[in-house]
Amino acid sequence: MPNIKAQRPEIIQGxxxxxxxxxxxxxxxxxxVLLSGKYVLILDFYSTGLLLLNELKAYLRWEEKQKFQEERSKRRNFRELSHRIILEVSHQRLRVKKAPKIGWLKILYPEQKEFALSFPDIQGLNSAWQWYEKGIQIPTLPHxxxxxxxxxxxxxxEHIILFDEYLKANQMQKENAFDLGVGSGVLSFQLQNHxxxxIQSSDQNPNAIIGMVEELKRLNISNIELLYGDLFVESAVQQDLIVFNPPWLPTKGNIENLDTAIYYxxxxxxRFFEQAFDRLKPDGQLVLLFSNLLKLTHPNEKHPxxxxxxxxxxxxKHALLKKPVAQASKKTKRNLKxxxxxxxxxxxLKRST
Ligand SMILES: C[S@@+](CC[C@H](N)C(=O)[O-])C[C@H]1O[C@@H](n2cnc3c(N)ncnc32)[C@H](O)[C@@H]1O
Structure with missing residues (x-):
């Protein structure tokens, strides 16, 4: 595995x-100051950053009412402005008082002693650290x-339960499988348990691969090979099963600034179907997890x-299984609907020839 560089929030400098x-x-x-394109450095407490962020939100809401700004440009505006609220990091810790301890600072910025990050990026790092530390219990997985x-x-x-039911109910050879877009490994672990x-598992997101290297070590798993790159990377192995939980929402715009776990x-x-065809054994199975979210949000878009x-x-088509998504508790009425x-x-799917 080549040395892969993790993606991390951009340091604010200059x-x-x-x-x-x-x-x-x-x-x-x-x-x-924020509106004029300059930066605000929080000096005392972490909560001062939260206070200013809330004030900025309230200000933009008020401004929106005055000018009937479009929803979209308002959001962009908030993103841009909030990223000019900054915090200093010194020796891998936040300088402000009563700040959370965020292990990613040491892991992602080992060479940097003094630098600044935007407050929203710090919040993202903080919540990601809590998920990472606590871990997430996934139904169907023993760990x-x-x-x-x-x-x-x-x-x-729901899609994980569906995949588990599918693996239980279907007879297949279990010599080789490919998990395309491994993320944090859920489907690969399911394949392993079944x-x-x-198993070969790929992802174009370097952080997913770095995280999986760590997970495989922690769980002492040696039959999952990780591949960093696009789709099947350089694998030409003939597979009994290929699984892909792809992004579920289309975009016509520039994909580079979007999360490619969500948007395609x-x-x-x-490209996926073409490459998968060459790598599927004659009686192999190609499994895609998808959602009707596409039809609900983009009724004119073709189902890929x-x-x-x-x-x-x-x-x-070999099989199509469906499962309704359980209601989330804290959603706005529109989202709930x-x-x-x-x-x-x-x-x-199976090969037609
Ligand atoms: C919706 S996530 C699914 C992650 C995981 N398999 C799961 O089910 O929890 C989609 C994953 O596919 C990866 N991905 C998207 N496009 C890709 C591509 N062209 N090549 C490799 N990985 C890709 C994303 O980085 C992301 O990790």
Whole structure:
């Protein structure tokens, strides 16, 4: 495995115009400074950063009412402005008082002694550290997973249960399997528990691969080979089963600034189906986990699996399992309505020739 560099929040550096800010300083002045394109450095407590962030939110809400700004530009504005609230890190710890301890600072910035990060990035690091430390118990797995910073992990489990039911109910050879887009490893661990002998798992996100190297060591697993890169990377192994839990939402825009665990570009599925065909044994099974979220949110968009079946003619449908998504408790009414109708899908395809 080559030395892979982790993705991490960008260090804020260079000649910056900065206002030093403490709890009892003027909040309005700090907002003005942010709006003028300058930075605000939090000096005293971590909670002062939260206070300023809330004030910024309230200000933008007020401004939106005045100007009827579009929802989208408002969000971009908040993102841009909030990232100008910064905190100093000294010897891998936050300088402010009453700050959470975030282990990622030491892991991701080993060479940096003094630097600054944006407050929202620090919040992201903090919550990722808590998930990583506590771990997540996944139904169907005998152990917790510990997702590495920046790698995808499931927070709803219907598709995992569906995959487990599928593996239990279907007879297949279990010599070789491929998990495309391993994330924090859930599907690979399921394959392992169901007796697959040789598993290859890929991801184009370096952090997913770095995290998985750690997980495999911790769990003492030696039959999962990790591949860093696009789709099947350099694997030409013929597989009994290929599984892909792809991103579920389409985007026409620039994919580079988006999370490719969530959004796909239209070329992803055709490339995947083409490459998978060459790597599937004649009686192998190609399993995709998907959702009707696409139809609910983009009614005019073609379903990429249905499209392949209709036009590609390389595969035939072997099975389609569905499971409704359980309702989340704390959602807005609009989201709740959508959730109520949300269904996860497991598509199993076989080669047509
Ligand atoms: C929805 S997540 C699923 C992660 C994991 N398999 C699970 O079910 O929890 C999709 C994963 O696919 C990866 N991915 C997306 N496009 C990819 C590509 N072209 N090549 C390799 N991995 C890709 C993402 O980085 C992400 O980890």
């Amino acid at each position: 000649e910056l115009e900065v206002l030093a800010f403490s709890r009892h300083d003027d909040l309005e002045e700090a907002i003005e 917790k997973i510990h997702p590495w910073y920046g790698s995808y992990f499931p927070t709803r489990f 007796g697959f002998k040789n 570009h239209e070329e992803l599925f055709p 699996i249905e499209e392949e079946l209709e036009n590609g003619r390389r595969y035939i 959508r959730r109520e109708q949300e269904i996860v899908e497991l598509w199993s």
